[in-house]
Amino acid sequence: MPSTVKGVIARSKGARVELVDVVVPDPGPGEAVVAIQACGVCHTDLHYREGGIDDSYPFLLGHEAAGVVEAVGEGVTEVEPGDFVVLNWRAVCGECRACLKGQPWYCFDTANATQKMTLTDGTELTPALGIGAFVEKTLVAAGQCTKVDEADPAAVGLLGCGVMAGFGAAVNTGAVQRGESVAVFGCGGVGDAAIAGAVVAGATTIIAVDVDPKKLEWAREFGATHTIDSSAEDAVERIREITGGFGADVVVEAIGRPETYEQAFYARDLAGRVVLVGVPTPDTEVTLPLAEIFGRGGALKSSWYGDCLPSRDFPMLVSLYKQGRLDLDRFVSERIGLGDVESAFDKMREGTVLRSVVEL
Incomplete structure (x- = not known):
């Protein structure tokens, strides 16, 4: 009953x-x-x-x-x-x-x-x-x-929800590979999960970007190798500097704002991947030069729920947790x-x- x-x-x-x-x-x-x-x-x-x-x-x-x-x-x-x-x-x-x-x-x-x-x-x-x-x-x-x-x-x-969205944005949608560089804009729960995913995938350079010192501290705890306070320095230029002048292989935008998405776009290397997992409001728009979209190659992707398949991904992530790897x-x-x-x-x-x- x-x-x-x-x-x-x-x-x-x-x-x-x-x-x-x-x-x-x-x-x-x-x-x-x-x-x-x-x-x-x-x-x-x-x-x-x-x-x-x-x-x-x-x-x-x-x-x-x-x-x-x-x-x-x-x-x-x-x-x-x-x-x-x-x-x-x-x-x-x-x-x-x-x-x-x-x-x-x-x-x-x-x-x-x-x-x-x-x-x-x-x-x-x-x-x-x-x-x-x-x-x-x-x-x-x-x-x-x-x-x-x-x-x-x-x-x-x-x-x-949040951990799977961020982890999957890096691992499933962004397809982070061993030895690659990753930048994450926004270091709340979803962004930190993307950082954790990049660690598991074997990224060697993981750059966290935020304006909140506490969130940047959290990002370091999850495995970020570099942090950038974008209220104090140009995030795009700093990411390029960290990556030898090229930009990151994968950039995850975990905020959903036009200005940070534009930064993510310019912070990636040629043929790099930009992943939008931050949820934008219905009234937001972004404008980018079509020549830059073509010239940079790579991919601009949106990540729905970390492109996860729960029956496949949840047991795997629980196993990683119990192994001490997540x-x-x-x-x-x-x-x-x-x-x-x-x-x-x-x-x-x-x-x-x-x-x-x-x-x-």
């Missing part, structure tokens, strides 16, 4: 979040109920609260989560009750033109649960990124559950309760945390 559990919602644009009772239905065909153990507080959750995604209020916030499958619906074969899983927001369909081309990480018809979670008065909730994990239990499509080896839920749950613990700045999400948003704005993680 349906469960009534505690969860965090955004009821209207800009309003403080509320801890309320949420009704979670039994899983239907192709669905699963997951008991959440931990969920990271991501900028995307704040965007939902502020109306930056859409206006389908009230939102059930949270999406960077790990937990244990409690029940599954008819026809589910991917997971079973008792499985430890990391949730993902791109459950691939296996049938669209991208999947049929053997590129499921581009799936154009990803799945969410069909049924709706509600408030106790029947008001339907919109789960953030189709997950909604600031809650004791959540209902998702079974394909959104990726079984992994058991590990600290607060750490591995972050693979569900320090997911370093991303966890603090562990909080469900009632502390609003204060976590404040710390996020202040730039004093990489990730606050709700533990249940």
Whole structure:
């Protein structure tokens, strides 16, 4: 029968979040109920609260989560009750033109649960990124559950969004190779994950660019070999200087702003790759000389969720974590309760945390 559990919602644009009772239905065909153990507080959750995604209020916030499958619906074969899983927001369909081309990480018809979670008065909730994990239990499509080896839920749950986006931007989209040089603009959680990915891939020169000394310090801890405070010096010229006058082989832009994307474009070597993983606002535009785009060659790429395939990438990254080769613990700045999400948003704005993680 349906469960009534505690969860965090955004009821209207800009309003403080509320801890309320949420009704979670039994899983239907192709669905699963997951008991959440931990969920990271991501900028995307704040965007939902502020109306930056859409206006389908009230939102059930949270999406960077790990937990244990409690029940599954008819026809589910991917997971079973008792499985430890990391949730993902791109459950691939296996049938669209991208999947049929053997590129499921581009799936154009990803799945969410069909049924709706509600408030106790029947008001339907919109789960953030189709997950909604600031809650004791959540209902998702079974394909959104990726079984992994058991590990600290607060750490591995972050693979569900920001860490995977940054790591994948470097390793999957940017295809960083051994011995290459990498520059990363923006050293929050996503940028630092790109740095960590570049380390795992074998890059030998990793340059972090930001305007915040604390974030540059974090970047060094994740493996940056050089740091640049772009408020104090020309980032493009400094990157060229570090790379023998050429520019970086791969440049990851993890901010999503026209001015930093332009810097990233000019900071790459001939035939280098620029990867945009920072999410721009709908009103932003960038202007670049077409002759420069042609003359520099290489590739200008966008990275969707780190171009990841959860069934392939999540278990691999958990394995790297357990081997001590990917320090997911370093991303966890603090562990909080469900009632502390609003204060976590404040710390996020202040730039004093990489990730606050709700533990249940």
